[in-house]
Amino acid sequence: MGYIDVSGIRHTLSDGRVLLSDVSFRVGDGARAALVGENGAGKTTLLRIIAGDLVPEDGAVARTGGLGVMRQFIGSVRDDTTVQRFLVDLSPPAVRSAWDAVQAAELALMEADDEPTQMAYATALAHWGDVGGYDAEVTWDTVTVAALGVAYDGCKYRELSTLSGGEQKRLALEALLRGPDEVLLLDEPDNYLDVPGKRWLEERLLETRKTVLFVSHDRELLNRVADRVVTVEGGSAWVHGGGFPSYSEARSSRHERLAEVRRRWEEEHQRLVDLVRTMQQQAANSPDMANRYHAMQTRLAKFEAAGPPPEPPPPQQVAMRLRGGRTGVRAVTVEGLELTGLMKPFGAEIFYGDRVGVLGANGAGKSHFLRLLAGQHVAHTGEWRLGARVVPGLFAQTHAHPEWLDRTPVDLLWHGEPGRPGVDRGRAMAALRRYGLADSGDQLFRTLSGGQQARFQVLMLELSGATLLLLDEPTDNLDVLSAESLEEALAAFDGTVLAVTHDRWFARSFDRFLVFGADGRVYESAEPVFDETRVVRAR
Amino acid sequence: MTHALARASDDDAAVDQAVLRLTAEFRTRLRPQVIGTVVRNSRRDLSGVPATALPELVERLARARLQSEDRSA
DSSP states (O other), X not given: OOEEEEEEEEEEOTTSOEEEEEEEEEEOTTOEEEEEOOTTSSHHXXXXXXXXXXXXXXXXXXXESOEEEEOTTTTOOOSSOBHHHHHHHTSXXXXXXXXXXXXXXXXXXXXXXXXXXXXXXXXXXXXXXHTTHHHHHHHHHHHHHHHHSXXXXXXXXXXXXXXXXHHHHHHHHHHHHHSSOSEEEEESTTTTOOHHHHHHHHHHHHHOOSEEEEEOOOHHHHHHHOSEEEEEETTEEEEESSOGGGHHHHHHHHHHHHHHHHHHHHHHHHHHHHHHHHHHHHHHHOTHHHHHHHHHHHHHHHHHHHOOOOOOOOOOSBOOOOOBXXXXXXXXXXXXXXXXXXXXXXXXXXXXXXXXXXXXXXXXXXXXXXXXXXXXXXXXXXXXXXXXXXXXXXXXXXXXXXXXXXXXXXXXXXXXXXXXXXXXXXXXXXXXHHBTOGGGTTSOGGGSOHHHHHHHHHHHHHHHTOSEEEEESTTTTOOHHHHHHHHHHHXXXXXXXXXEOOOHHHHTTOSEEEEEOTTSOEEEESSOOOOOOOOOOOO | XXXXXXXXXXXXXXXXXXXXXXXXXXXXXXXXXXXXXXXXXXXXXXXXXXXXXXXXHHHXXXXXXXXXXXXXX
16 A cells, blocks of 8 residues: 655756746556656656655655655666666665675674674664565566566576666666555656567556556557656646546646636726725825725735636647658559569669558668668668658757767757758747757757757758658657657648657557568558567677 | 574574584584583574574684683683
């Protein structure tokens, strides 16, 4: 049994900006609550406050049941942490401290073999048993077998950095879901998981009786798992008691309601101000009116002291305008194409206006295929050609732009590149504002968040005048609201779209699918296919 | 650190084996009765230690105490 009760939390950033103010909500026993909000809205900060990593400026967090935390960085651990240390760190505090005491006693025993040191070691071992350390080791064995297919003793000294991002996530999830903690905080648990991994996660979250608060941008996972949605926006938080399917409507209604209440408050405020002014004039002419004037002044002061109701959060700052343009009917023609060593020869015709999802196994050549169509050098045999007036624009995964890392968005827009004229600072800032990037215009690209980098890439596509969009995992780093904005922009785009994606929700907006199979076969499907396993190559 | 509950018979076996080995090691310097008493006292002082770790810890502690006894004799 466990719950989380967040009450009146306030947090100010080091630059003085109030990130969270009067945040209150409750996640009851056994609930599976999703925490959503724009990139940078304060979701991770809020999770850190609930986990006790950060002390809020004001407010309190109450909870019952042990707390298990899966942090965002899991999946990208590159230091020398071992599997054993990782599992210890995911354990309850009592197990962690007992383990540390045993380690310290063992080290001391190497230095001195006297009676006090031996007794200290014996005490540490007895304490390890008392806090359930041995039971934890049995659980870890189950966890490593389930996540890695290896017994705990066979992998406990293995460095976490030798595991893939998906394996690291899976290990942490198995440990937390099988562990004793009754309340789990999961920060982007689905990152690095492939679609079968995400489906596994959904099933496990649906069957667990633990209380779960999780951050995710995966709308399919939100849709299946969340039984309530906590939204962080406008510096505060509110809870939608229903699931994700009705969330969008609930959010719009809430914003309308807030706007209406605010409008009424402002109307009433204006009415009181007008009355005070009128009575002030009347009181100047008639002493009888003085009392009524003072009473009205008091009423206005009380009304103002109570303060206005909260304003609806500003509408999302992302307005993508992908225009495109009419091209030849056959936008892309592929005949007997084989990317060297990656696939069997295949052919395809993609027509103007098509929305093609490129799906399939990791390592099957999907990204290389997009890069080839974008005009980059990719070793291949067979034919491919673009139709008349087809201008390709590539959205690559963010790490594919090393040349941008030490430049700012304004600088990149200013200088332009072949096919994209440069723009002056005013126009650059106006464009950045539409993408919610105005405050980041003079920041180095490398310091932007994943979501900001992704939005900037879409802006570059917009300015390039592309009529064929080649998108490689465009929603990977986008928050839910930005992803929806991108979908709207793509729906309005006058041209052809090919997108590599593992985002099941995003894939629904496509009407054809090109599937790159693990066996090297490339085939077309009317429905999205996510079951292709990773391509196995000799290493 | 593998788990097992301590059982009296296992404990006795741990004590008996430790007595045997330590008697062989110290018999020229200490009387067998002293060795037996030190081992049993060590076992008693280590009550609460997980059973699987017990034989090693009992023998190790008893050896340390016997060496100290030997030095002071």
